[in-house]
């Protein structure tokens with residue numbers, strides 16, 4: 001199974017929680033917003049990215065089946 005990450009970057013508040021919990025796939029951009037390094041992720045990468053989705057205080061990360 002593959003998954004696709006959607007992020008409403010406009011509404012990211014730049015708290016950095018996703019980067020802290022999943023540095024493998026999340027980083028801060030120069031505007032102080034988070035962005036995923038990869039949009040398409042595998043099963044293996046799902047759990048950590050799911051934690052990023054769950055920890056985001058403004059729910060702007062959505063992980064969907066690709």
Ligand code: SF4
Pocket residue numbers: 011012013014015016017018019033034055056057058059060061
């Ligand atoms: S956890 Fe959510 S609000 Fe915080 S930096 Fe990541 S995407 Fe932005």
